[in-house]
Structure formats: C-alpha cells, structure tokens
Amino acid sequence: MTNVPQAAPLLAIDDLRVAYHRVAVALHGVTLRVMPQTIVALVGNNGAGKTTALRAISGFIGVDDARVIGGSIRFAGRRIENEPPHANTARGIVLVPERDKVFPNLTVAENLTVAATRRASSAERRRLDELVFALFPALAPLRARLAGLLSGGERQMLAFGSAIVCKPELLLVDELSLGLAPVVVDDLARRVRAIRRELGITVLLVEQNVGVALAIADYGYVIESGHVVLEGPAGELRGRPEIQQFYLGLATGNQVRRYRALRERPANGPGDRRQ
Amino acid sequence: MSPQLIANIVVLAAIYALVSAGYVLVYRVSHVLNLAHGELMMIGAYILVATAGLFSGNPILALLLAAVSGLVMGLVVYAVLMRWLTGEAVLAAVLVTIALGILLRGLSILIWTTQQFYPAAIFGWRNPPVHILPGVQISVASLAIVALTIIVYAALFLFLQFTAWGVRMRAAGQNPLLAEQRGIRLHAVYALAWGLSTFTASLAGMLLSLDSGVESTMATIGLKAFPAALVGGLDSLFGALVGALIVAAAEIAAIQFVNPLLSDVVPFLVLLLVLAVRPWGLFGSREQLDRV
Ligand SMILES: Nc1ncnc2c1ncn2[C@@H]1O[C@H](COP(=O)(O)OP(=O)(O)OP(=O)(O)O)[C@@H](O)[C@H]1O
Ligand SMILES: [Mg+2]
Numbered sequence: 001m002t003n004v005p006q007a008a009p010l011l012a013i014d015d016l017r018v019a020y021h022r023v024a025v026a027l028h029g030v031t032l033r034v035m036p037q038t039i040v041a042l043v044g045n046n047g048a049g050k051t052t053a054l055r056a057i058s059g060f061i062g063v064d065d066a067r068v069i070g071g072s073i074r075f076a077g078r079r080i081e082n083e084p085p086h087a088n089t090a091r092g093i094v095l096v097p098e099r100d101k102v103f104p105n106l107t108v109a110e111n112l113t114v115a116a117t118r119r120a121s122s123a124e125r126r127r128l129d130e131l132v133f134a135l136f137p138a139l140a141p142l143r144a145r146l147a148g149l150l151s152g153g154e155r156q157m158l159a160f161g162s163a164i165v166c167k168p169e170l171l172l173v174d175e176l177s178l179g180l181a182p183v184v185v186d187d188l189a190r191r192v193r194a195i196r197r198e199l200g201i202t203v204l205l206v207e208q209n210v211g212v213a214l215a216i217a218d219y220g221y222v223i224e225s226g227h228v229v230l231e232g233p234a235g236e237l238r239g240r241p242e243i244q245q246f247y248l249g250l251a252t253g254n255q256v257r258r259y260r261a262l263r264e265r266p267a268n269g270p271g272d273r274r275q
Numbered sequence: 276m277s278p279q280l281i282a283n284i285v286v287l288a289a290i291y292a293l294v295s296a297g298y299v300l301v302y303r304v305s306h307v308l309n310l311a312h313g314e315l316m317m318i319g320a321y322i323l324v325a326t327a328g329l330f331s332g333n334p335i336l337a338l339l340l341a342a343v344s345g346l347v348m349g350l351v352v353y354a355v356l357m358r359w360l361t362g363e364a365v366l367a368a369v370l371v372t373i374a375l376g377i378l379l380r381g382l383s384i385l386i387w388t389t390q391q392f393y394p395a396a397i398f399g400w401r402n403p404p405v406h407i408l409p410g411v412q413i414s415v416a417s418l419a420i421v422a423l424t425i426i427v428y429a430a431l432f433l434f435l436q437f438t439a440w441g442v443r444m445r446a447a448g449q450n451p452l453l454a455e456q457r458g459i460r461l462h463a464v465y466a467l468a469w470g471l472s473t474f475t476a477s478l479a480g481m482l483l484s485l486d487s488g489v490e491s492t493m494a495t496i497g498l499k500a501f502p503a504a505l506v507g508g509l510d511s512l513f514g515a516l517v518g519a520l521i522v523a524a525a526e527i528a529a530i531q532f533v534n535p536l537l538s539d540v541v542p543f544l545v546l547l548l549v550l551a552v553r554p555w556g557l558f559g560s561r562e563q564l565d566r567v
Contacts, residue, residue, distance in 0.1 A: 061455055062362015085455035095456050103446045103453065113439055114446045116458035166458050 009033040010076060010170055010202050011057065011093075017070035018049075018056045026052040028226040029071065034170065039196055039203040041217035041234065043210045049226040050206040051098050054172045057204070058095040059085035075170065090118045092169030098178065098206075101159035104148030108139055111147050111158055115165040125165075132161035135191060153184040160188075164195070170202045171195065176216075177209045185209075189216045214238045278411045280531060286417040288523035289424040291542075293479040294500035295507070295515040296427060297472035303510040304448045304468040307357070307368040311376035312476055313497015315352070318379055319345045319477025320394075320484035320493055321387055327397040334398045338481065345477025349469035357469065358462060376494070384491050391490040394481075402486060416486030423482060427475055431512060444468060448510070499526075499539065502546035521545060 011034035018027040027049045034040045042050050052066070057073055060066045061084065068081040075093060085095075102111050112129050120128065133140040136157040142150065147158055156176075163171060176192065177185040193216060195201050207213035214220055214234045222230040222243070230242070237243050294316060301309045309315075323341040330337040356375065360368040395402055395416070404412040435441040447454040447464040455461055480493065503522045507514025522542045529537040 058456060061452055061461070063452070084460075085452070086458050086460045089456060089458035097453065097456065100450055100453055103449050105449055106442065106446060110442050110446075114442050114454070114457055114459070116439075116443065116460070118458065162457060 007036055008077065009074075010036045011204065012074040013053075013057070013071070014074075015071035016053070016056060016068065016073060016081075018052050018066060019069045020052075020064075020066045022065075022067070025069070026066075026226055027056070030223065030226070030228055031071075032221050032228065032231070034202060034204050035219075036202055037196065037200055038218045039192065039205060039216055041213035041220040042204065042206045042223060043208070043213050043220060044223040046208065047225075048223045050208075050223065051174055052226075053223070054095060054174050054204070054206055056081070057088070058093060058172055059083050059088045061085060086116070089116075089166050092167065093172065094163045094166040094168035094170070095172040096156075096159045096163050096174060098174035102147040102150070102155055102162065105146065107144050107146055108150070108158055109143040111162050112165050115162055117165060117167055120167065128165045128167070132164055135164070135195065136161055152179050153181070153188075156180065156184075156188060160191070160195075164199075164201075168201055170204065173203060173205045176205060176207060177212045185212055192216055210243065214243075278408055280527060282407065282411045282413050284520070284524050284527045286413055286421060287527060288520045289417075289421040290479060290483065290496065290519075291500040291503040291523055292516050292519035293420065293424045293427060293482075294476060294497055295504035295519055296431060296512060297476045298501060298504040299507070299509060299512055299515045300431075300444075300468050300472045300475075302504075304444050305357075305361070305368075305465050306365050306448070307360075307372070308365075308509075309372045309469075309472065310369060310501075311352075311372045311379060312472070313494035313500070314376040314379035314383070315348060315473045316476035316480040316497050317383060317489065317491075317493040318348065318480075319473065320480035320489035321383060321392075322348075322477070323394045323481045323484055324387070324392045324397070324489060327394040331397050331399075334400070337394075337398070341481055342474065342478060345481075346470045346474040348477065349471070349473030350466050352473065353462075353466040353469040357465070361461065361465065380491070380494060387491070389491045391488045392484070393488045395485045395488075400485070414486055416482055420479070420482045420486070423478060427478065428512065428516060431471070431475075435512070440464075440467065495539070499542045502542040505546055506549045521549075 013030060013032050015029045015031055016027055017025060017029055019025045030049070030053055032040070032042070042053060044050055055064070055066070056068050060082070072079055073081045075091060080088060080091070103114065106114065112132060117125065117128070138154065139157055139161060142154065147155065150158060173192070176188055180188070189212060192203060192205070196203055205213060205217060214237055217234045220232065220234045220237045221228050230237070294312070297312050298309060301307055319341065322344045323337065326337040326340040327334070330340070352375070356371060357368060360371060402414050402416050404414055405418060406412045407418070435445060443454065443459050444464055444467065446457070447459060447461055451461055454464070476497070480489070483489070483493065483496065500519070503519040504515050505518070506521055507516070507518030522545050525545045526538055526541040529541045
C-alpha cells in the first residue's frame with residue numbers, strides 16, 4: 001500500500017484464489033488491505049466474488065465445498081486461510097452474512113445468547129447484550145419475538161447485534177443495504193459508523209449499492225469476475241467517471257458493459273489496477 | 276379400557292419415549308438418523324451387566340459407572356466415526372450408522388453370546404410388582420422407567436430451552452454455517468448431542484435389563500421406538516412423547532384385543548398410517564422433511 005503507509009494492516013489479503021467444488025474458480029487473485037479502525041468497501045456486480053471473498057476470510061465449512069487454493073489471508077499478521085469459522089470468530093473476525101443471517105426459530109434474545117463469545121464472563125455477556133440494545137433500541141421490545149417473524153430491517157439489526165456479541169475486532173458485512181428501504185439503509189449506515197467510532201471495530205463492507213458503500217467507507221475496492229479492477233480512497237472513487245458511469249447509474253449513452261472493457265481501451269486515463 | 280391396561284400403556288410409552296429422545300436429539304442437531312440407536316442402547320445394558328459383575332456389592336457405583344459409560348459411548352462414536360462424515364451427504368452418515376449397528380450386534384453376540392443376563396439378580400435385587408391402585412400393579416423397575424422418563428424429558432426440555440449450550444444445539448440444527456460463524460464449534464455440539472443421545476438410551480437399556488434382563492434381541496426395542504420418534508416428527512421432543520403414547524396404545528390394544536403376535540408389527544403400521552396422512556410427522560416442521 002503506498003497511499004496508507006502508517007500502521008500495519010489488520011487484514012492483509014494477497015493474491016487470494018478461491019474455488020468451489022475444486023474446479024469453479026470464483027476469485028482469481030484478489031489483493032487488498034484493511035487498516036485498523038477503517039471502513040473498507042468491496043463493491044462489484046452480481047457474481048463478482050464479493051460474498052466469496054468475505055466467506056473465505058470468515059472460513060468455509062465442509063458443506064460449502066469451497067477452498068482457498070492460493071494466496072494468503074493474514075489477520076493481525078497471522079495466516080488464517082482455510083481455518084474453520086468458529087476459530088476465526090474466536091480471533092475476532094465476525095461476519096454478518098448476506099442471507100440466513102439470524103436463526104429464525106430462535107427468539108431475538110436467544111439469537112444473542114447463542115454466540116459463543118471468547119473469554120466472556122456472564123457479567124460481560126450481559127453488558128454486550130445491553131450494548132446491542134443501546135445500539136439498536138428498536139430490538140429491545142422484540143426480545144421475545146421469533147427472529148423469523150422480524151422485518152428485513154429488524155433482521156439486519158439483529159444480525160449486527162449477534163455479531164457484536166461475538167466481540168469482533170474486524171466486522172465483515174455482506175450487503176448492508178440489500179432489500180432495505182433507503183431510510184433504513186441510511187440509519188444502518190450511521191450505526192456502522194458509530195460501531196467503528198465508539199467500539200473501535202474495523203469494518204469490511206460488501207455492497208452492490210456502490211453509492212451507499214462509498215458514502216460510508218474510507219477506502220474502496222471494485223472487483224469484477226474475481227479480479228480487483230480499481231481501488232482508492234472512497235471520496236476519490238466517488239468522483240471517478242468510470243464509477244459514476246457503471247456503478248452509480250449516471251451513464252449517458254456510450255454503453256460499455258463493464259469497467260474492464262473500458263479500461264482496456266487506450267483512451268482511458270492511468271490504470272488503477274494495483275501492481 | 277381397564278386401569279391395568281392404561282398402566283401397561285404408560286409403561287410401554289415411557290420406554291419408547293426414553294429411547295426416542297436419543298433419535299430426536301441427534302436428528303434435530305445434525306439431521307442424521309442414527310439407526311444404530313437400538314444397538315447402542317443394548318450395549319448400555321450389557322455395560323451394566325459388566326459393572327454389576329465388578330461391583331456387585333455396590334449397586335450405586337455400578338449404575339453410575341454404567342450411566343457415565345453410556346455418555347462416553349456417544350462421545351466416542353462421534354469422535355472416531357461420525358465426526359469424519361460431517362459435511363458429507365446425510366445419507367452417507369445414515370448408512371454408516373446402519374453398519375455400526377450391525378457391527379455392534381455381532382460384537383455383542385461374540386462377547387456376551389445370546390444368553391440372557393439379569394443384572395438385578397447380580398445385585399440380589401428382586402423386582403416385585405407394586406399395587407399403585409386397587410387392581411393395578413406394575414413392577415418396581417417399570418415404575419422407575421416411568422419416573423426416569425419424566426425426569427429425562429423435563430431435564431432435556433430445560434436444557435434445550437434455557438441454557439446457552441441448549442440454545443446452541445438448537446441453533447446448530449437450524450443453520451450449522453451460521454452457528455460456526457457465531458463461534459460455535461460444530462463438532463462440540465454434535466458430540467454433545469451424541470453423548471446425550473446414548474446416555475439416555477443407556478439409561479433405558481439399563482432399566483429394561485433390571486426389569487427383564489438383557490439378551491441380543493434387546494436392540495429390537497430401539498427399532499420399535501423409532502416409529503414413535505418418527506410419528507412425532509423426529510425433530511420435536513414433545514412430538515416423541517406423544518408419538519410414544521400413540522404407538523404404545525396401539526401396540527397394547529393389538530396385543531390385548533387382537534393377537535399378541537402383532538406386537539412387533541403394530542409400531543410400523545402406526546408409522547405408515549401417520550406418514551401417509553402427514554409426511555412430516557405430527558409435530559415435526561414441514562421444512563425439515565427434505566433433509567432426511
Ligand atoms: N456454492 C457455490 N458453488 C459454486 N459456485 C458458487 C457458489 N457460490 C458462489 N459461486 C460462484 O462464485 C462466483 C462469485 O459468487 P459470489 O456469491 O461471491 O458473488 P457476489 O459478488 O457476492 O454476488 P452478489 O452480489 O450477487 O451477492 C459466482 O460466479 C457464483 O456463481
Ligand atoms: Mg454476495
């Protein structure tokens with residue numbers, strides 16, 4: 001990283017390759033850095049490999065039939081590729097998944113109890129529960145409700161809450177905005193920034209909605225078909241014409257379908273791909 | 276129906292319920308149907324024969340040792356066998372339990388032959404009938420089975436409902452991936468389910484052997500308890516309790532009013548009947564069905 005030189009990264013991913021069923025390669029060498037206490041966005045279209053990247057960091061289980069087949073993932077300096085999710089959660093890497101993010105047949109309170117938090121006394125567990133209800137006051141009156149009956153927004157809040165009870169150092173969020181109304185998204189975005197500010201938690205955020213992601217994040221990566229094609233500080237990315245054209249929906253004619261196609265044309269400015 | 280008949284139904288239902296609890300625990304947590312459950316129950320009874328032989332003067336110690344062995348047995352089965360099948364197709368795991376059952380049956384005949392053993396006799400215990408009501412009598416051991424079934428079900432209910440590990444077991448059954456992502460070690464939860472499952476099965480086997488001895492055919496009771504679990508829906512303890520009552524009532528009625536030879540057939544007739552009407556069982560959740 002040349003543009004964020006200060007501290008050591010909390011998460012360092014180098015040339016990460018991931019395959020499903022041993023043959024279907026979904027990530028073809030992704031390199032990214034997440035500095036402590038920052039919010040980093042990973043954006044891209046459907047099927048770009050965003051979920052795969054987060055799942056590789058959080059860990060696969062047998063039923064996924066997925067594996068890291070190359071490259072490395074370092075968390076606080078230690079290599080963690082192909083570690084099971086519970087071990088990574090114990091290290092402080094906690095995921096808010098894209099789908100199936102709560103246990104539908106457990107109550108809201110049980111969804112918080114369920115987390116097997118590392119080194120937490122029962123007093124600390126209570127403190128963590130209270131913290132969740134302080135961050136998401138809307139959940140407090142729903143304690144006894146089955147999570148399967150919650151609205152999409154409430155479910156997302158509960159997913160954040162149950163992740164926070166795991167005491168994350170790095171919070172991985174897969175699709176903050178998916179299926180939620182704009183006001184709810186704004187509200188959640190504010191809370192993500194509060195989580196970072198008040199709890200000092202680092203956030204790696206995956207989004208299809210590039211506008212939302214770049215508004216929350218400090219730094220952004222764009223991936224397409226398993227490759228990082230563009231990266232930079234969020235403010236800078238927001239101003240780039242390619243981003244405005246292909247991801248923020250400000251395109252006017254000249255329809256090139258993907259950023260890579262555009263990049264490969266000589267008329268374009270200096271390449272932003274790393275290396 | 277005479278009060279004696281009702282008492283017989285309650286005792287048989289308690290036996291089936293105590294045995295089905297183990298089917299439900301393992302299925303609910305890992306969606307694996309443990310078809311070696313009856314054999315594991317029988318081994319539990321044989322272990323009591325062994326500990327009774329070692330400590331005939333100290334029945335409490337012998338019973339405790341056998342009960343603890345029942346718990347350890349499930350942990351061992353998970354650690355050396357089932358653990359390697361997590362993440363594989365559920366069918367593969369079920370086939371392995373069938374193989375395990377056949378193996379255990381063979382081993383038990385090799386070790387204990389087909390002879391009948393009476394651990395109660397080793398302790399010098401008699402098993403007198405008691406009059407619980409005028410004209411209604413059941414054996415002391417049967418009374419103990421009913422009491423134990425109530426205790427086990429109450430304890431399991433409280434455990435699953437109110438303790439963190441109980442909630443984690445329920446969570447792992449719903450979504451194993453999310454459970455892992457919430458810091459729960461799946462292997463620990465599955466091992467616990469297996470341990471509790473063989474523990475309760477062993478308790479059933481031990482009490483049955485105290486009541487009427489143990490021989491190589493005891494595993495059949497495990498097979499007959501299976502319809503009780505399935506009638507209830509396999510993922511519901513309450514369902515198993517009701518299923519056990521239905522199967523026991525049908526069986527006792529058939530023995531009493533039709534033909535005692537029907538005893539081994541009736542549980543499966545009830546099963547077919549219920550599955551024809553409600554394929555997901557009486558209390559099971561419909562969405563669980565495709566996972567069997
Ligand atoms: N379980 C799986 N088995 C096989 N291929 C998979 C599996 N999961 C994802 N893939 C493939 O991997 C690629 C990346 O998928 P991924 O879910 O990571 O994309 P994504 O960027 O999260 O997309 P979306 O925005 O739609 O969530 C896709 O081509 C997808 O088809
Ligand atoms: Mg995705």
